[in-house]
Amino acid sequence: xxxxxxxxxxxxxxxxxxxxxxxxxxxxxxxxxxxxxxxxxxxxxxxxxxxxxxxxxxxxxxxxxxxxxxxxxxxxxxxxxxxxxxxxxxxxxxxxxxxxxxxxxxxxxxxxxxxxxxxxxxxxxxxxxxxxxxxxxxxxxxxxxxxxxxxxxxxxxxxxxxxxxxxxxxxxxxxxxxxxxxxxxxxxxxxxxxxxxxxxxxxxxxxxxxxxxxxxxxxxxxxxxxxxxxxxxxxxxxxxxxxxxxxxxxx
Amino acid sequence: xxxxxxxxxxxxxxxxxxxxxxxxxxxxxxxxxxxxxxxxxxxxxxxxxxxxxxxxxxxxxxxxxxxxxxxxxxxxxxxxxxxxxxxxxxxxxxxxxxxxxxxxxxxxxxxxxxxxxxxxxxxxxxxxxxxxxxxxxx
Numbered sequence: 001x002x003x004x005x006x007x008x009x010x011x012x013x014x015x016x017x018x019x020x021x022x023x024x025x026x027x028x029x030x031x032x033x034x035x036x037x038x039x040x041x042x043x044x045x046x047x048x049x050x051x052x053x054x055x056x057x058x059x060x061x062x063x064x065x066x067x068x069x070x071x072x073x074x075x076x077x078x079x080x081x082x083x084x085x086x087x088x089x090x091x092x093x094x095x096x097x098x099x100x101x102x103x104x105x106x107x108x109x110x111x112x113x114x115x116x117x118x119x120x121x122x123x124x125x126x127x128x129x130x131x132x133x134x135x136x137x138x139x140x141x142x143x144x145x146x147x148x149x150x151x152x153x154x155x156x157x158x159x160x161x162x163x164x165x166x167x168x169x170x171x172x173x174x175x176x177x178x179x180x181x182x183x184x185x186x187x188x189x190x191x192x193x194x195x196x197x198x199x200x201x202x203x204x205x206x207x208x209x210x211x212x213x214x215x216x217x218x219x220x221x222x223x224x225x226x227x228x229x230x231x232x233x234x235x236x237x238x239x240x241x242x243x244x245x246x247x248x249x250x251x
Numbered sequence: 252x253x254x255x256x257x258x259x260x261x262x263x264x265x266x267x268x269x270x271x272x273x274x275x276x277x278x279x280x281x282x283x284x285x286x287x288x289x290x291x292x293x294x295x296x297x298x299x300x301x302x303x304x305x306x307x308x309x310x311x312x313x314x315x316x317x318x319x320x321x322x323x324x325x326x327x328x329x330x331x332x333x334x335x336x337x338x339x340x341x342x343x344x345x346x347x348x349x350x351x352x353x354x355x356x357x358x359x360x361x362x363x364x365x366x367x368x369x370x371x372x373x374x375x376x377x378x379x380x381x382x383x384x385x386x387x388x389x
Binding site for chain 1: 349350351352355356357359362365368370372373376382383384385
């Protein structure tokens, strides 16, 4: 079963390959019985967008950013997201920061990985064992092996590496899709030391936050991410050299 | 362990002159892969060749938590990687700062199930590799 929908401004591609675990009469073949679980995935992602988007004035994130919600009155979910933001800010010495002077409070970098990981949890809870969820370039894979390509930073139609992923997540940060949108919180300036940085981690929450935070660190990012527990790293620097961890599961 | 980290970083810093004045680095047995997530500081660059890699084992440091010994890989004057040669077995020290591999960037068109890349926009999706994968399968 496959489905593509657009949520939070990016495409979300879901593929479920389970066989013989059909919960209801699915007409689409393998995995067709997980239609309700797929519905729940997209419903949750739409809910996460409505609650945590900094672009929607009435979202909890926007109201918190304007000081209209006290920290103690936050939902447990947003408190968890803020805890993650603070963890990565501290771990990068301030290079990764969701509060920059002159900018809106923007926890998108953490919300994305965290919410998509929770969506994957909904699939697992519904009994899906072999699935691949790709949210705008961030991937949660279960029941692999899955072949996950890393997009070439300069050639949109090619990959620069292929990873074999069984039960893990892969996230990439780069400048080639949205330009210089990641700032080094220590200087307030766009990061330019790397073309892209990919992290493989047990969860997308870790992979996405680690990739974004490492990208913000620039040239120090690959070594920093490599030292994070459970993380494998593939980075392309501004000189077009690949820097990676020896344990990366290259196909 | 937390207290041992500054000691280790001092050890690392101390290796810079060691390497400069004793360029014939010895070899060391990798005792245990257990390690700590220590930062990889960089030293000021100098005129030496930026691409040559040199591996220097540090001296073993006896601490209240046990014996620690690091190995530092220099690229030119900069520290490229730090590896723990000896560390007491401890839950906080079980991950390593791996020595990073440097390779040439390659482009390939291989069969893949999914693509990881910088966040694409919904507008950009139509042209993307992931869209091609999704279209091919449906």
